Amino acid sequence: MKESKDFFWPSYVDLMTALFLTMLVMFVLSYKLFHDKEAGLRAANKQLNVQLQEKKKLDEIKAALKRLESNYFIYNQRYKRYELNFPVTFAPQSAVLPAVAQTPLVKAGRFLLSQMQAIKNDESVQYLIVVEGRAAKDLRFPASDPRNADGPAVRQLSYNRALAVIRLWEQAGLRFPNNLEVVAAGSGFRGAGRYTGNQEALNKRFIIQIQPKIGSIGK
Template sequence: MSQKKESFFWTSYSDLMTSLFFIMLVLFILVIVLLHKRMEVTERQLAEIKKVEQSTQDLDRKYFTYRPDYKKYVLNIAVSYPVGISDITQMDVSDKEKCLEDLYQAGKEVQSFLERNHENKYILIIEGQASKDSYKLNYELSYQRALGLMKYWCKDRKLNFGDNCEVQIAGSGDGELETNSMREESEILNQRFLIHILPKNILENEEDK
């Protein structure tokens, strides 16, 4: 009788181990399949991100210089304002009409870029900067200057950056607060506009991770 019980125990134990082995094997195969599919998706995402990143570097070099260390564009249009002034029509430049026309053409280039890449979505950040001087509100002033450029593009010159672009206005001031924004040694060169074109594809993929 005891031998029958022992034989029954080992038979049941063997069946249990076989079932557990089968379950582990199925789970192992399932994990491998899921990982493989995940790798395929990740590779496609990386290829898409790389393509989108490269597309943001084809703006006309006549109006823009791309700085890969900061991932920003600098407008190749020298602007200068009197201290404390943000009105774009009061810029202190030798040929104001030409400067304004160049700024308009630069805006048209951004608009054209967004139209060429309509299948992607972007965040366009217009950043104003200010040089260090006696004025105490340069951070607010730099924002107002960027806002002035945006109004000039969209209100005065009727540019439209399309439904695939979210536009944001920013001001990085005069560097007094050491915010690690891009600046030049010559302070007069810091009276300028910086343009950020950020693919939303990258931001969305980062959030999904």
């Protein structure tokens, strides 16, 4: 009987020790899972806060760009872009800005600059302002005529026309801040949303693309 008791207690102690170790391991695992879940929730909340801040900033940008609609710019709802609200008619194969268009273009540039400066943001948010020049085909000639050929020459011509606008702004003293990068582009006879048919001549215009640079809002 004594030997039976001597055998029972060591076994009981071993059993309790094993149960204690099991409970300890389960507690450690539970604590780690809880800690990881809590860290995940904190990270998710942080990401959500960043997204909310970015949305708020984008809403500010949209509201400011909305004010561009005026006598100088018109918003093309279908293609989500701004276009000059007045025609600029170049001489054929020429990138020289017509004298009659220079004053309106300077006023449009000043208006654009004032509206962009009205956006409340710090300089960490960068914007890209693309002045895209376009060219119109000469309907007096068939599509197969070399004067209506879509190639490097016509794209260079439309680029030079856009560059002429930016140089005009510079000569007029327009100075865009460091967080507004203004670049010239030329699409020639290409590009989305071209006018067709008897409206072909309307393609002699500039398109203003304004976008915050990727990654700059998150800063």
